[in-house]
Amino acid sequence: xxxxxxxxxxxxxxxxxxxxxxxxxxxxxxxxxxxxxxxxxxxxxxxxxxxxxxxxxxxxxxxxxxxxxxxxxxxxxxxxxxxxxxxxxxxxxxxxxxxxxxxxxxxxxxxxxxxxxxxxxxxxxxxxxxxxxxxxxxxxxxxxxxxxxxxxxxxxxxxxxxxxxxxxxxxxxxxxxxxxxxxxxxxxxxxxxxxxxxxxxxxxxxxxxxxxxxxxxxxxxxxxxxxxxxxxxxxxxxxxxxxxxxxxxxxxxxxxxxxxxxxxxxxxxxxxxxxxxxxxxxxxxxxxxxxxxxxxxxxxxxxxx
Amino acid sequence: xxxxxxxxxxxxxxxxxxxxxxxxxxxxxxxxxxxxxxxxxxxxxxxxxxxxxxxxxxxxxxxxxxxxxxxxxxxxxxxxxxxxxxxxxxxxxxxxxxxxxxxxxxxxxxxxxxxxxxxxxxxxxxxxxxxxxxxxxxxxxxxxxxxxxxxxxxxxxxxxxxxxxxxxxxxxxxxxxxxxxxxxxxxxxxxxxxxxxxxxxxxxxxxxxxxxxxxxxxxxxxxxxxxxxxxxxxxxxxxxxxxxxxxxxxxxxxxxxxxxxxxxxxxxxxxxxxxxxxxxxxxxxxxxxxxxxxxxxxxxxxxxx
Numbered sequence: 001x002x003x004x005x006x007x008x009x010x011x012x013x014x015x016x017x018x019x020x021x022x023x024x025x026x027x028x029x030x031x032x033x034x035x036x037x038x039x040x041x042x043x044x045x046x047x048x049x050x051x052x053x054x055x056x057x058x059x060x061x062x063x064x065x066x067x068x069x070x071x072x073x074x075x076x077x078x079x080x081x082x083x084x085x086x087x088x089x090x091x092x093x094x095x096x097x098x099x100x101x102x103x104x105x106x107x108x109x110x111x112x113x114x115x116x117x118x119x120x121x122x123x124x125x126x127x128x129x130x131x132x133x134x135x136x137x138x139x140x141x142x143x144x145x146x147x148x149x150x151x152x153x154x155x156x157x158x159x160x161x162x163x164x165x166x167x168x169x170x171x172x173x174x175x176x177x178x179x180x181x182x183x184x185x186x187x188x189x190x191x192x193x194x195x196x197x198x199x200x201x202x203x204x205x206x207x208x209x210x211x212x213x214x215x216x217x218x219x220x221x222x223x224x225x226x227x228x229x230x231x232x233x234x235x236x237x238x239x240x241x242x243x244x245x246x247x248x249x250x251x252x253x254x255x256x257x258x259x260x261x262x263x264x265x266x267x268x269x270x271x272x273x274x275x276x277x278x279x280x281x282x283x284x285x286x287x288x289x290x291x292x293x294x295x296x297x298x299x300x301x302x303x304x305x
Numbered sequence: 306x307x308x309x310x311x312x313x314x315x316x317x318x319x320x321x322x323x324x325x326x327x328x329x330x331x332x333x334x335x336x337x338x339x340x341x342x343x344x345x346x347x348x349x350x351x352x353x354x355x356x357x358x359x360x361x362x363x364x365x366x367x368x369x370x371x372x373x374x375x376x377x378x379x380x381x382x383x384x385x386x387x388x389x390x391x392x393x394x395x396x397x398x399x400x401x402x403x404x405x406x407x408x409x410x411x412x413x414x415x416x417x418x419x420x421x422x423x424x425x426x427x428x429x430x431x432x433x434x435x436x437x438x439x440x441x442x443x444x445x446x447x448x449x450x451x452x453x454x455x456x457x458x459x460x461x462x463x464x465x466x467x468x469x470x471x472x473x474x475x476x477x478x479x480x481x482x483x484x485x486x487x488x489x490x491x492x493x494x495x496x497x498x499x500x501x502x503x504x505x506x507x508x509x510x511x512x513x514x515x516x517x518x519x520x521x522x523x524x525x526x527x528x529x530x531x532x533x534x535x536x537x538x539x540x541x542x543x544x545x546x547x548x549x550x551x552x553x554x555x556x557x558x559x560x561x562x563x564x565x566x567x568x569x570x571x572x573x574x575x576x577x578x579x580x581x582x583x584x585x586x587x588x589x590x591x592x593x594x595x596x597x598x599x600x601x602x603x604x605x606x607x608x609x610x
Contacts (some may be wrong), residue, residue, distance in 0.1 A: 102407070106411060110574075118570070124572055153401070258426040266425070
């Protein structure tokens with residue numbers, strides 16, 4: 001009978017029903033799911049970055065910390081965290097990401113904005129090219145990037161993937177990055193935030209894109225050097241940007257992205273963890289921990305994700 | 306050595322290179338492709354609705370009239386046309402249609418418009434539901450409708466198809482239409498224009514939709530009773546409409562659709578025939594005619610398409 005501490009109070013109302021249901025489905029109906037506990041008794045910690053729990057030292061018995069978010073950059077550097085840490089890879093989150101990426105790729109590909117906002121009532125029947133003529137590059141070919149690549153390829157977009165580590169079918173390394181950027185009519189950034197990926201899209205890298213390329217960032221705000229992007233939009237080097245994530249969220253009201261005519265701000269909605277599907281992932285990892293099987297989505301501390 | 310009359314002068318500049326290439330590919334490099342000919346010598350007529358050729362009587366030797374457009378409503382009723390008539394089913398046209406339909410479905414599904422036009426800089430991180438929770442209905446399950454259904458299903462949208470004739474996996478008949486409309490969060494109209502489909506979406510049928518449903522019409526303008534749609538938008542019964550085709554094109558500058566806040570006009574770009582791929586379809590049909598094989602995409606005069 002494992003004791004499971006739900007240490008993300010702000011999310012309890014979302015998870016209080018789905019979690020017991022998922023635990024029961026996983027054959028763990030005898031688990032003790034609590035929102036407060038004596039640290040010495042806790043077997044699993046369900047966690048979110050904003051959690052008040054910051055000192056993991058007293059949780060000496062805990063077999064794993066199970067994050068409710070895909071991003072772990074706000075917890076992986078915590079020196080008191082010695083327990084195994086698992087990221088959330090939620091099928092609902094992946095689906096939502098694919099929908100956002102495919103939707104905004106098609107929006108820019110089809111040039112929808114000039115029809116959505118058309119005060120002059122201009123009828124210009126020039127057809128856009130076909131998707132097979134519009135190369136898309138995805139930086140980051142993990143679970144989310146790969147799912148987006150598959151969905152875009154099914155619509156005939158020629159997709160180039162780039163990944164920080166060598167992966168079959170993807171480019172990698174600095175040379176690979178140069179190639180990947182140089183062919184991107186539309187660039188999608190889906191890398192995790194690590195010291196190596198911070199400001200990955202700086203002025204030099206933006207200059208490698210074909211002139212007028214479109215940038216979609218549903219990954220992490222820090223991947224982009226904001227000053228460099230604004231300058232590239234100003235010069236026409238980057239044609240448009242649709243950004244879902246920012247260094248500070250909500251995006252401050254006076255941030256230049258808000259009123260820039262070539263920037264669309266979406267309010268961190270590309271990938272939301274969905275409680276019903278995420279609860280099943282948590283329950284499966286607890287089942288694995290109890291059965292002595294390896295955890296899913298274990299974070300590699302060396303790489304930081 | 307068949308004589309092929311290209312009877313769509315406005316399109317000659319687009320087809321003058323792709324057609325000979327496609328004929329050569331099909332083993333017909335000896336064919337005589339001309340833009341003017343003695344009618345008695347013509348074996349095949351390549352045609353577009355706006356063609357000056359309107360009297361087919363003198364073309365007594367012609368084995369087929371090969372239309373460059375998918376729609377044949379402006380030619381099928383021509384009483385002088387006794388030759389077999391073939392529609393265009395262009396893979397490039399199908400791809401373009403799938404891109405438009407999937408793109409605008411995702412646009413409405415994700416609620417993009419409120420991010421593209423957001424003068425108040427509102428940051429509202431409410432996530433849209435997943436595609437699996439957003440039912441789409443497609444009226445018309447021919448080559449285009451089926452391709453759109455497959456692409457939307459690949460993105461997890463639950464798709465209901467309705468077809469005027471019984472087809473496996475689709476609803477049909479008046480009862481089927483009622484069912485199909487009643488479950489459509491997003492409705493896509495892809496029927497051909499025939500006397501039976503004109504004003505198919507009238508006030509009674511629009512009333513069957515769930516309140517606030519979105520309509521996408523990349524099919525034919527006449528499928529929709531415009532007055533009824535405007536009234537349904539006014540009452541909130543229909544939430545938004547994105548229309549690519551109209552009874553009169555270009556859409557007249559004073560048409561209420563232009564300035565209606567719930568209507569997006571796209572300028573008949575959802576499906577454009579692409580010369581390179583369409584030329585291959587024409588060449589294949591001429592090859593078939595010469596080899597005595599049945600033509601592809603032969604129009605059924607009784608049904609009108």
